[in-house]
Amino acid sequence: MTPNPSPGDLPGLPELCYGGDYNPEQWPPSVWREDVELMRRAGVNLVSLGVFSWSRIEPTEGEYDFAWLDEVLDLLAANGVGAALATPTASPPPWFSLAHPDALPVRADGVRLTHGSRDTYCVSAPAYRQACARIAEALARRYADHPALRLWHVHNEYGTWCHCDHTEAAFRRWLAGRHQTLDALNDAWTTAHWGQIYSAWEQINSPRATQYLHNPAQLLDFRRFQSEEMRAAFTEQKEILRRLTPGIGVTTNFVLGDWVPVDHARWSPSVDLVAVDHYPGDAGRAAEEQTAMYADLSRSWAGGGRWLLIEQAPNLIYADGRALAKEPGRMTRHSLSHIARGSAGVMFFQWRAPRGGSERWHSAMVPHAGADTAVFAEVAALGALLPGLTGIAETRVTAEVAIVADIESSWALSGPGMPSSDLSYEAALAQAHRVAGRAGYTVDFVAPGADLSRYRLVLVPSLYLVSDADAANIAAYVEGGGHLLVSCFSGVADEHTRIRTGGYAGAFREPLGIRVTELRPLAGGESVVLDDGRTGTLWSEEVGLTGAEATARYADGTPALTRNSYGEGLARYLSTRLDDAGYAAEFTAAAAEAGAEPVLADLPDDVEVVRRTGPAGALLFVFNHSREERRIEGVSGEEILSGETADGVLVLKAGGCAVVRE
Numbered sequence: 107m108t109p110n111p112s113p114g115d116l117p118g119l120p121e122l123c124y125g126g127d128y129n130p131e132q133w134p135p136s137v138w139r140e141d142v143e144l145m146r147r148a149g150v151n152l153v154s155l156g157v158f159s160w161s162r163i164e165p166t167e168g169e170y171d172f173a174w175l176d177e178v179l180d181l182l183a184a185n186g187v188g189a190a191l192a193t194p195t196a197s198p199p200p201w202f203s204l205a206h207p208d209a210l211p212v213r214a215d216g217v218r219l220t221h222g223s224r225d226t227y228c229v230s231a232p233a234y235r236q237a238c239a240r241i242a243e244a245l246a247r248r249y250a251d252h253p254a255l256r257l258w259h260v261h262n263e264y265g266t267w268c269h270c271d272h273t274e275a276a277f278r279r280w281l282a283g284r285h286q287t288l289d290a291l292n293d294a295w296t297t298a299h300w301g302q303i304y305s306a307w308e309q310i311n312s313p314r315a316t317q318y319l320h321n322p323a324q325l326l327d328f329r330r331f332q333s334e335e336m337r338a339a340f341t342e343q344k345e346i347l348r349r350l351t352p353g354i355g356v357t358t359n360f361v362l363g364d365w366v367p368v369d370h371a372r373w374s375p376s377v378d379l380v381a382v383d384h385y386p387g388d389a390g391r392a393a394e395e396q397t398a399m400y401a402d403l404s405r406s407w408a409g410g411g412r413w414l415l416i417e418q419a420p421n422l423i424y425a426d427g428r429a430l431a432k433e434p435g436r437m438t439r440h441s442l443s444h445i446a447r448g449s450a451g452v453m454f455f456q457w458r459a460p461r462g463g464s465e466r467w468h469s470a471m472v473p474h475a476g477a478d479t480a481v482f483a484e485v486a487a488l489g490a491l492l493p494g495l496t497g498i499a500e501t502r503v504t505a506e507v508a509i510v511a512d513i514e515s516s517w518a519l520s521g522p523g524m525p526s527s528d529l530s531y532e533a534a535l536a537q538a539h540r541v542a543g544r545a546g547y548t549v550d551f552v553a554p555g556a557d558l559s560r561y562r563l564v565l566v567p568s569l570y571l572v573s574d575a576d577a578a579n580i581a582a583y584v585e586g587g588g589h590l591l592v593s594c595f596s597g598v599a600d601e602h603t604r605i606r607t608g609g610y611a612g613a614f615r616e617p618l619g620i621r622v623t624e625l626r627p628l629a630g631g632e633s634v635v636l637d638d639g640r641t642g643t644l645w646s647e648e649v650g651l652t653g654a655e656a657t658a659r660y661a662d663g664t665p666a667l668t669r670n671s672y673g674e675g676l677a678r679y680l681s682t683r684l685d686d687a688g689y690a691a692e693f694t695a696a697a698a699e700a701g702a703e704p705v706l707a708d709l710p711d712d713v714e715v716v717r718r719t720g721p722a723g724a725l726l727f728v729f730n731h732s733r734e735e736r737r738i739e740g741v742s743g744e745e746i747l748s749g750e751t752a753d754g755v756l757v758l759k760a761g762g763c764a765v766v767r768e
């Protein structure tokens with residue numbers, strides 16, 4: 107039997123995948139022929155096929171129409187294009203919803219949704235799960251030996267919510283598995299507060315609409331449950347596909363966003379290839395920094411190995427309610443930034459812009475105007491340059507700095523009744539990542555329980571929730587000689603969102619050598635100026651020293667920033683949200699003290715660098731995101747994209763990028 111693929115190993119896939127979501131079911135066969143011709147011109151070698159095609163494949167229950175899909179797959183194979191063949195379970199057909207109204211999702215306010223969009227199903231409904239298993243099996247049996255089949259793309263963006271009876275029954279089963287006894291659940295959820303003590307499992311609901319604030323531990327467990335429930339649904343399909351097509355990798359596309367009840371870090375071991383959709387939410391410079399951050403997060407989910415950018419928009423960024431066009435060259439920079447940070451290719455949503463449907467205005471590799479366009483020209487140019495990056499799969503990003511990230515802290519921080527709703531976890535992570543990147547450092551993201559020993563410096567931005575075991579892991583890292591930079595409101599709650607008493611920063615009090623006795627969130631627009639001139643916003647704390655020294659103080663003379671020797675290592679604490687300049691000063695001091703080196707020092711503004719190293723040498727990716735030419739010092743080697751040689755200095759035009767074989 108063929109061994110199952112290991113994570114990040116891409117059996118049958120090209121070294122760099124290039125293509126996008128392909129929806130031939132929306133077009134007549136004459137267009138398919140033009141599609142494959144254009145795919146060849148664009149260098150496309152992989153398409154995500156059939157993602158929303160369930161109603162076309164199974165027009166009535168149990169009757170399949172595979173003829174059109176046979177023809178499309180044959181055409182793709184004949185033109186050297188592989189298929190990431192989807193199981194179309196993110197959009198059950200209308201007949202399914204009519205036959206199984208109990209499989210339609212129910213909102214928190216009790217409204218049952220109706221068919222008419224996509225993602226309108228309850229992932230816990232037995233009829234839905236059975237129908238998913240049937241369609242996955244039918245596809246696997248039909249196409250097991252098709253030469254175009256390269257990868258299974260299960261479902262689309264797991265991330266739905268439901269509060270129906272099926273969901274609640276599954277939630278209770280999951281809770282019984284997690285907490286074992288009602289006493290343990292009552293304790294973990296602090297149900298003595300507001301008289302919520304449960305005396306039977308049936309009394310527990312999903313967090314449906316209620317009179318006032320929800321129990322934060324119930325909300326958190328419900329998110330955890332949904333994540334695990336969707337993982338179970340994915341795994342059911344994966345096992346069917348594995349059994350019938352053992353040599354083909356199975357993945358699903360992760361969707362990012364704070365509304366998504368999926369813990370991608372904990373999910374990742376279940377997929378053969380971490381595949382991520384990325385759509386920046388800001389049209390300014392932040393788009394590049396979001397690209398870099400989510401690409402680094404994706405690499406961390408892939409355990410440092412290869413992952414795949416499976417969707418991005420060719421030519422738009424949604425921001426402020428508008429679909430803004432990317433300026434020429436920006437799509438290429440975003441694409442290469444993903445590759446620099448570990449993506450095994452570049453995939454788009456979508457191949458051809460549709461004439462109708464909700465996404466008729468979403469950009470595409472082939473726009474409404476056709477292939478004789480600047481967008482298609484840039485798509486084809488990118489497709490032509492990717493083969494020049496051969497050998498990239500042998501290289502890896504190595505980082506000396508890590509950022510601890512855990513989505514559970516984000517979920518807990520967005521819970522009800524918090525001291526401030528301004529302290530966004532994502533903003534804290536983004537600041538740490540942005541500041542490190544601007545200083546020329548590449549960082550890994552790591553889970554709080556990960557082995558930290560290979561990092562010289564570890565950043566812990568607002569890690570509100572942490573278990574005892576994970577806190578001990580981080581403390582042991584410092585004790586053994588590691589350097590730590592913790593920022594405000596970290597270590598405050600345990601894994602059940604219960605506050606650690608005796609002083610805030612509770613889980614990290616010992617390594618930090620501090621005890622926080624009061625939280626002092628700042629009003630909107632308010633800021634604090636420290637005695638070294640640095641500025642903080644959003645947050646401040648009353649910090650007591652239990653071993654640490656104060657490196658900067660608030661106006662009232664109390665400590666604001668601290669530094670503590672602990673074991674062989676050093677731990678710093680920031681009790682306010684410093685602005686970028688202030689955080690950068692702390693970061694560079696900490697990195698220097700830890701002996702961590704940037705990829706390149708003294709980077710000009712708006713220049714991004716990433717180095718990948720491998721047995722045959724290093725590849726240095728350099729991006730100029732500014733609108734002016736930039737001279738980057740310290741770069742030598744053959745520039746692959748232009749064929750020119752850099753000898754100590756690389757000059758990049760506005761919006762340009764380079765890949766230098768050092």
Ligand code: GAL
Nearest residue numbers: 262263361383385417455468
């Ligand atoms: C993704 C989704 C695609 C498409 C795209 C539009 O999140 O997977 O199907 O909707 O967004 O940006």
